[in-house]
Amino acid sequence: MTPAPRHAHAPAATPADRAPAGLARVLFLLSALLVGAAFSQPLASVPATTYAPFYPVAGEGPHEVPAFEIAVVPVTNADYLAFVRDHPDWAKGAPPEIFADPGYLAHWAGPTDLGDTPADAAVTNVSWFAAGAYCDARGLRLPSEDEWEVAARAGVDRADASDDPVVQAERLAAYARRNAAPPRVGRAAPNLYGVHDLHGLVWEWVEDPWSGIVQGDSRNIGDRDVARVCGGASLGARDRDDYPAFLRHAVRTALGPASVTGSVGFRCAR
């Protein structure tokens, strides 16, 4: 079972921020009561909306994003341990390399032994295949990139805070602080939807991490996937000032489906 997330207001929260955060907390606890018995992590609801892709291809408009639910915290080591106990083919050392690089669960002491790893920290060193298998076993799925970005652009009190330079600066600072401490989940203030830790803890897998940066259909002979190569991509970005989004896309596009790193975890959706 996931330890109940602890709530703490971010130091920068203003009094105006607190009322909606309180409401979100009530909603969070309510949803935890409703679905806590069925799922190890409660899910928060996000209403239908649109999302303008960060790297639009020529003529591409905003995407329709139907209403979805997303876990309020990332999957923890304890959650993942329960999963591998039921699915030994996903135990440390078990999956073939096509599904997980050799560093899979490298921070664990053994196949079912967390060692010194905090049980309530976000599980990392898991591949895209492993993350998908976990969510599938829970009757859930990985969020799409659009869904994850919609959930993550929310601030404490509004659905899109990505145009606020202060919020963006906090997110970048949070990315830079990663790996300084074990990524214990649920300690930061929830966003508008009651979702925690979208920016503060770990990078997170999405179902389609490789679709964000794709070249347009082209018949230029000898054309390569130039958009993926370093600075080439930033030229096509929707908002060149959205550095946190740029970083997230850079990380996603650098990962392969079997990649594992100590700073990439995941959460499920449905």
Added chain:
Amino acid sequence: MPTPTRRSRHTIVRALALLIALAWTWGCGPSSADDARVAPAELLHVDDPAPAHVDHPTALSSDAPLPGASLYHLDADWTDHRGEALRLEDLRGGPVIVTMIYASCETACPILVGDVQRLYEALPDAARADTQVLVVSFDHERDAPERLASYVASTGTEHPAWRFAVGDAHATRALAALLGVRYRPAGNGMFSHTNLISVLDGGGVVVHSEEGLGRPVEPAVRAVVAAGEPER
């Protein structure tokens, strides 16, 4: 409006962002996804008849274990343009040329399929006799087997060793990710996508990938011939 303090903080943050981005993109070389596609040398040859069965549910029962880097671990059901069920492991044994397209693609895909045809025809007779071709659609919502059959008929690519196949959303994404094909709907039924031709050895390990259109076929021909040799 940002205050001057916020603006200067923003500048620091920009510098920080660039540093993090550089650290994460690992310079201007190929991404790690590309590296992941390159199989370790010891797995390129699957000729040792190891007695131990791989005890992994995604590995289908077989006389010899699949190499760890084999795409044939992918446990998914596909249907080809003849309406026949297909599992990737059915292709096990000889080299396989793989590419991904979609049937309503009017620009790149006809060239890409033409490139595969060029490659196939350039193979020495003996190698070609052992080689299969797999063309997978990433437009799994619209490219039903009948639609792929029409595509095959209209492009004149019907051949006993060629299969045009379609699967479900997750299997399609997994195969594309393993091959290094990136795609996404771009509206109006069009897709943005990578143009990639891959060569698998008899064990389903990617031994060669060629990105782009109208590329010379010689490197891929050499890869197919080499991939066929250990199985002979």
